[in-house]
Amino acid sequence: MTASPLPTVRLKPKANARAIRHGAPWVFDNELVLDRRTKALAPGSIALLEDAERQPLALVGFNPDSRIACRVLDRAEATGIDTEWFVERIGKALAMRERLFDAPFYRLIHAEGDGMPGVVIDRFGDACVVQPNAAWADALIGPLTDALVQVTGVSTVLKSASGRARSLEGLDDVDAVLVGAAPEAAVAVPMNGATYMADLTGGQKTGLFYDQRPNHAFAQRFARGARVLDVFSHVGGFGLACLAGGAGSALAVDGSQPALDLAEEGARQSGLADRFATRRGDAFEVMTALAEAGESFDVVICDPPAFAPTKQALDAGLRAYERVARLAAGLVGEGGYLGLCSCSHAADLASFRQASTRGIGRAGRRGQLIHTGFAGPDHPMHPHLAETGYLKALFYRL
Numbered sequence: 001m002t003a004s005p006l007p008t009v010r011l012k013p014k015a016n017a018r019a020i021r022h023g024a025p026w027v028f029d030n031e032l033v034l035d036r037r038t039k040a041l042a043p044g045s046i047a048l049l050e051d052a053e054r055q056p057l058a059l060v061g062f063n064p065d066s067r068i069a070c071r072v073l074d075r076a077e078a079t080g081i082d083t084e085w086f087v088e089r090i091g092k093a094l095a096m097r098e099r100l101f102d103a104p105f106y107r108l109i110h111a112e113g114d115g116m117p118g119v120v121i122d123r124f125g126d127a128c129v130v131q132p133n134a135a136w137a138d139a140l141i142g143p144l145t146d147a148l149v150q151v152t153g154v155s156t157v158l159k160s161a162s163g164r165a166r167s168l169e170g171l172d173d174v175d176a177v178l179v180g181a182a183p184e185a186a187v188a189v190p191m192n193g194a195t196y197m198a199d200l201t202g203g204q205k206t207g208l209f210y211d212q213r214p215n216h217a218f219a220q221r222f223a224r225g226a227r228v229l230d231v232f233s234h235v236g237g238f239g240l241a242c243l244a245g246g247a248g249s250a251l252a253v254d255g256s257q258p259a260l261d262l263a264e265e266g267a268r269q270s271g272l273a274d275r276f277a278t279r280r281g282d283a284f285e286v287m288t289a290l291a292e293a294g295e296s297f298d299v300v301i302c303d304p305p306a307f308a309p310t311k312q313a314l315d316a317g318l319r320a321y322e323r324v325a326r327l328a329a330g331l332v333g334e335g336g337y338l339g340l341c342s343c344s345h346a347a348d349l350a351s352f353r354q355a356s357t358r359g360i361g362r363a364g365r366r367g368q369l370i371h372t373g374f375a376g377p378d379h380p381m382h383p384h385l386a387e388t389g390y391l392k393a394l395f396y397r398l
Contacts, residue, residue, distance in 0.1 A: 004048045006080065009038055009062055009070060017051035020058055020072065024384045025112045027060070027070035039064050043170055044139030046073070046081050061117065061136025065170040071117035071134055081140060086147030089115050094151055097123075097378055105189045106378040107210045108152070113380035113388045118165065121148065122206040124187045124198055127156035129206035130178070133165035145178045156180035160206055164309065175201070186262055188269055192216050193244035195269040196235055197262040204234065204259075211375035212237060212303065215341070215393040218373055219301060220245025222337050226298035229253070229290075229331060231283050231324075236263030236276075238301040238339065243272040247299070252278045253286045287327040300328045301339035308344035317344055318355040325359025329367070329398060338367065338396045345387045352392050360396065367396035 011017055015031040016024075027049065032038065041047065047062040049070055056076035063069060073081060093114045097106050108128065109121035118134025128148055132138040145157050157179035161172060186197040191213055198207035216238055223242035230239035233252035240263065243250050252263050260278040267276035279286055283304065302324050308317025325340055332338050338360070342352045349372070360367045373393035381389040 004056070006046060006048045006059070007041055007062075008048045008050055009033075009041075009060070010050045010054065011052050011057070013052040015052070017055075017057060019384075020049065022384075025072045025117055025382055026068050026385070027072075029064075029067055029069040032069050034064065034069075042139075044135035044137075046136065048076060061134060063135040063169060066135065066168060068134075071112075071136060073115075073117065073136070081136070081143075083143040083147050083150075086116075086140075086144050087151055090121075090147055090151045100377055103190060104152075105191065105210070107376075108378075110379045111388065112382040112385050118169070119144070120206065122208070122210060123152065123154070124189060124200060124207065126154050127158065127180075127183060127187065127200060128152065128154050129158045129160050129200055131160045131163065131165075131206065133163060133169065133171075135169045135171060138166075138169075138171050141178065149179055154179075156183065158182060158200055186265065188266075192220060192241045193270075194236070194240040194272070195266050196240065197266045197269070198235070199258070199262060202258070203262075209234065209237070211343075211379050211391050212341070212393070213376045213378075215339070215373040216241035218371055218393075218395065219299065219337075219339055223247040223299055226336075227296075229297040229300045229328075231287060231300070231302040231328065232304045233263060233278075234259050234303070236266045237303055239263070239276065240266055240270060240272065242299060242301075243267070243275055244270060247275070249275045249277070251297075252276070253283055254278070254280065255282060256280075284323065284327060287331060291327070291330050295331060296333040296336075297331055298333055298336045299339070300332050300336070301341075302328050303339075303341040306344040307342070308347040311346045314346045314351075317347055318351055321347070321352060322355040322359040322362070325356040326363045327359075329360045329363035329365045332365070332398045334398070336398055337370075338398055339393060340396075341391070341393045343391050345390045347392075348386070349392050353394060356394055356396075360398070365398045367398045369394060370397050371395040 043063040059074040060070040120131040159176040200207040224246035228250040239250035239252040307320040375391040
């Protein structure tokens with residue numbers, strides 16, 4: 001076998017090489033021989049991973065400054081990562097999305113789930129927002145961008161550098177326009193019969209959360225004629241979807257006025273403004289105030305931020321999810337519906353369901369769990385990586 005021109009990194013004798021051979025996508029720093037030569041490799045280097053016997057295992061993106069030291073990119077026989085490599089990966093991802101969706105609004109690349117570890121790309125018609133959340137992708141942002149334009153034909157590519165993941169990789173937090181010009185206004189995105197306004201430069205993450213699309217659609221099924229409360233609404237999430245499904249009214253609650261302004265614009269563009277209202281404030285305080293005022297809703301849905309983003313935050317996060325469930329359950333009318341969501345990686349489905357059900361019980365309510373939802377198919381899971389299946393949505397009838 002011809003020697004690889006790439007630098008090599010090697011597993012320790014007790015590391016699980018079999019897991020890599022069977023498809024595991026990560027190698028942690030404590031599983032590697034981190035000698036002086038290896039530590040001297042630049043963050044984001046493309047390297048050949050070997051087992052303890054120096055047998056090639058995989059082509060990896062290497063970062064000596066990250067807890068996830070290696071991210072598996074390809075088979076050991078691959079010669080490197082270039083524009084053509086990105087064209088092939090993005091092309092496969094696009095082919096699936098074009099079968100799933102009839103309009104170009106979706107998550108195009110879902111990190112490990114699409115074979116591009118640490119990379120998130122959301123598409124908004126003629127624009128894409130890229131989050132290169134791993135050092136290898138940040139180092140290769142040029143060929144990645146070239147391939148993205150070549151495959152999709154988009155005229156605008158933006159880099160979003162926000163988020164905890166980049167800081168863990170030792171990367172900067174500087175956003176950039178990579179191709180074209182940043183949109184001067186929010187982009188209108190059609191989903192589930194409603195129009196959502198996505199701020200691609202100043203909004204959260206990439207500007208919109210596509211992952212909830214199937215859960216929005218499920219909520220529509222019991223929303224007809226209903227009075228809906230959408231808590232942690234962001235740009236109108238469940239509220240606008242329910243109105244598009246025939247809800248009588250929707251009240252959107254969020255702590256961000258810019259997000260609520262976008263929600264109101266989405267309601268106007270959807271022709272739903274006469275049935276849509278917003279309330280800015282802390283979600284816990286607003287739910288408490290609504291209860292004290294004797295308010296009741298047919299449908300209450302809560303889609304909070306990640307209360308348990310890490311294992312260290314898990315206990316506090318589960319208490320927060322329980323509190324959300326308790327306060328929200330008290331606002332659901334008899335025979336009404338409650339939707340509770342979690343996007344926390346660290347809280348698995350069983351733990352989240354237990355916390356939510358306990359909160360409902362502590363509100364003095366009984367519930368039937370009628371549906372468990374997850375992210376849509378444009379957010380494919382990597383079968384070896386539970387973190388790619390982060391989103392959970394529980395729907396109860398109380």
